[in-house]
Amino acid sequence: MGDQQKLDNEFAFIRDVSSLFRNYRAGQTLVPVGDDAAVYSPGKGMGQVVTVDTMVEGVHFKRETMSCWQIGYKALAANLSDIAAMGGKPAYFIISIAIPQDWTYTELLDIYKGMQALADRFKVDLLGGDTVSTPDHLVITITAIGEVEEEVRLLRSQAQAGHVVFVTGPLGHAAAGLDLLLHGYTADREQKVWQLLLDAHQQPLPHVDQGRILARFAKAHTISLNDVSDGLASEANEIAAASGVDVVIRKEQLPVSDVLLSYARQRGVDPYTWVLGGGEDFVLVGTAQAEVVGRIRQAFRDQGFAFYPIGYTSEGTGRVWLETDKTKKCLAPAGYNHFRQKRD
């Protein structure tokens, strides 16, 4: 099929893209893609975790910031990240795609190949979708379905005073990567150094395995959890507000990488604007009882995962503080807000 081949048959397109996905859950899927709706049978003793996220051209990506493959990959990653934030094991996904006329067949297939890579990585099956045309701007909406043990509750509302606050990966990389893409710091010499930042923005790995470790501990301990889509300041405020405790983030403990520091210095940007407010890092942020944190940390280490204690919780009114040895400032829920972006 030629590169410029336009989409002229909705049904052939659906057949082609569906065939990219394996049937990892054949035993559980009673009616797969191809009928009016799909039917699956939930696992015994497992609750169903359901989430939906949308990616819009011009808002979540531009043609120049993401390849087609990366657009598909990231659309699924954002959803799996929400399943991870509930401690769930992803199982299925459903796609709705609104396609403008100027996208070629090959480009669209590449979007699905991006999803395919992640679907294979976590063994999730496509259950169906919807295909429509739209006058402009591609829109992809994915609903992901996972399973979590019925007794596991990794909620935003479960922080208690005396918890340790943690994150499961570096912060600010995705925002720095986006900055790099938008401001063209892409000379060959620099590419390798900054690749970490570009990867964080273009193909984040959702912390599903980390979420599963936390789910195991959540059977006997109280843990709150959220994923970082809008930015740490925003997500920490969600936990603080939902739990009615104050969250104190120790600035020195925040995982700020040398690569991020060096990129921020070159750009003349305060790295903490990205670390606290950048968003799309898709790491997990949570709180856990102090007595279990050592064991959680060890379990993460055993599987080669990062785990950073970044602060503590205290009795309060649901606010977030950024603390150093000398200062303590209230941290507003700054971060990405769809109703507060500049519109041009």
Ligand SMILES: Nc1ncnc2c1ncn2[C@@H]1O[C@H](COP(=O)(O)OP(=O)(O)OP(=O)(O)O)[C@@H](O)[C@H]1O
């Ligand atoms: N338009 C909507 N209608 C109904 N419920 C919504 C709507 N938008 C969000 N929600 C619900 O509000 C809650 C919080 O949603 P939110 O989108 O903030 O979570 P998130 O997916 O973790 O964040 P992000 O969208 O930044 O990835 C969820 O329970 C979500 O299902």
Ligand SMILES: Cc1ncc(C[n+]2csc(CCOP(=O)(O)O)c2C)c(N)n1
């Ligand atoms: C071209 C371009 N401009 C800006 C951004 C940044 N951005 C968009 S949505 C979002 C929050 C997460 O989305 P949601 O809340 O919908 O889950 C962020 C940080 C981007 N990715 N691409």
Ligand SMILES: [Mg+2]
């Ligand atoms: Mg969402």
Ligand SMILES: [Mg+2]
């Ligand atoms: Mg989330």
Ligand SMILES: [Mg+2]
């Ligand atoms: Mg958001």
